[in-house]
Amino acid sequence: MAKKVAFLQGNEAAAQGALYAGCKFFAGYPITPSTEVAEVMSVELPKVGGKFIQMEDEIGAMAALIGGSLAGSKALTSTSGPGLSLKQELIGYACIAEVPCVIVNVMRGGPSTGMPTGPSQSDIMSAKWGTHGDHPAICLVPASVQELYEETIRAFNLAEKYRTPVMIMPDEIVAHMRERIVFAEPGEIEVIDRTAPTVEPSKYKPYDTSFGDVPPLAAFGSGYKFHVTGLNKLPDGFPTTKAEYVQAEEERQVRKVEGNAADIMKWEEYLCDDADIIVVAFGSTSRSARFAVDEARKQGIKAGLFRLITFWPFPEARLLELSKKAKGFITPEMNLGMSHGVVKAAVEGNAPVLGIFRVDGEPINPGQIIDKMKEVK
């Protein structure tokens, strides 16, 4: 039987990916340019017995999301820049309380209201450092409608597997473009559910590390009684200020992501093996970069593309390896140098890193990237 295909918008594909992953709960607040995710979920969730709620504000949406997840539902929200800033308070809560959930953040111009309908890639640092304190961060940056669909499924899998919030951040171009998409058949892509406890309810501790860095999570209403707090906590979930527990807990929460980076990181290397110049790009910018690499090769420039699909954790070790042979790196991005700094740190001075930064609401075109390649000495 032929697979189901459609001509779909990026945001619609994200919603379809969430449904494939078994999402049963959506809480959101309208914000351009992400609203179509909420609209599709409002149509589709009740059909599968799921719940959609439009909350009173962005913070309330993030709160309801965590509540829904704790009650056992796979949970999604969607937002954009200013909404992400508001959600940061409770993204931190989801990190410390270790509640799986997925946040689609469509990147638009900022700061503040900025350019609501303009594309941007300037939220990637917010994904890692937006909420206060040390915490794990997973951020995915798809570049096509198909990839947004598949990466949303993966975002749910990572959230459930590691008991942590996962951000998926298409830029506005990827979120609003329409492309052909091939839907996965049921069972074709693995769907991961959180590990439920097997101990009897009276023995259950929500942060029992004897089960490893990711303890099983029970659902409220499933027969297990337990306590959840945003305070630093003991394995039984109750607050503590004891130094040895707090240190160990914080380290474990970060380690469960950083220590599993190999499982979480995903990137694509295109003509990088013999490349003198490597363009490090993500999202819609990586599509211009691929075109630029092909054009450059025609002109005799040995160019390659390192396309980030996971932004956090960042694949610094691989870039360091590549930097031993490459003569230079180029980081085109719709912000004022956010990935530039991260790539520079990764390559440890082995090769120059040249940036192309645009925040005028226009995409970076291949010509700009080819011109920059010619500046590499």
Add this chain to the structure above:
Amino acid sequence: MSFDYDKYIRPGKLPHIWCPGCGHGIVMKGLIRAIDACGLKKEETAIVSGIGCASRLPGYMDCCTLHTAHGRAAAFATGVKMARPEMNVILVGGDGDGTAIGGNHFIHACRRNINMTYIILNNKIYGMTGGQFSPATPTGAKASTTPYGNPDPAFDIAKLAIGAGATFVARGTAFHANQIDKLITEAIQHKGFSVVEILDDCPTTYGRRNKFKSVVEMMNHLKDIAVPVKAAEKMSPEQLQGKVLTGVLHKEEKPEYTEQYAQVIERAQAAK
């Protein structure tokens, strides 16, 4: 036989953090008696709070307990209730948590009429942070941030809840301990969003700044200002000056939110 509170208290979690003379413990005992009277199963009951002294209450309760962020209890609880409408969901928090930083979530939970019970322990002050004025602090009162007297007018929390659409609103006081469980019981049994405001005392950060010489004086004050709704009907406006109505202040039947959403599911599935 005396009532067995231990059945509902988490083993090993007492003593509580509240100061001597604080009324929060009286309210917790009332809540426990109400949960018992309603026959709620502990593992099917979620108690959700925000941040502050009152919000520490869920930690002592042997239920599914969710201590959230400042002001966010109603929104977290809405998520729990939507995902699992069969759960009993009870919210507990203070006046600052619920009506200042959590004000938006509070009024919208009232508007939706989602079947949960919100117990607001109103001691008119931010106690945990040391006694700053809240939206419930009376005009003229002293707080650590109103050293010259509070210039702000106060919310009438019960009126706010009624105005926002809550379908059951009651008020009691920490002095009238035997009424608390009755009000909460009726609130839990009501289908819809119910609010029970309990006027409470904070001797540590409010009383000592506002010329209350003792906890007894604060409790007597609660006793003096409280007028049952029925008794108030026979009193003149002059007699009601400085008084506060207690009992069930408002009750009406309106469609409940999770039931409304169940109909959304039916309509969506019929259209499929």
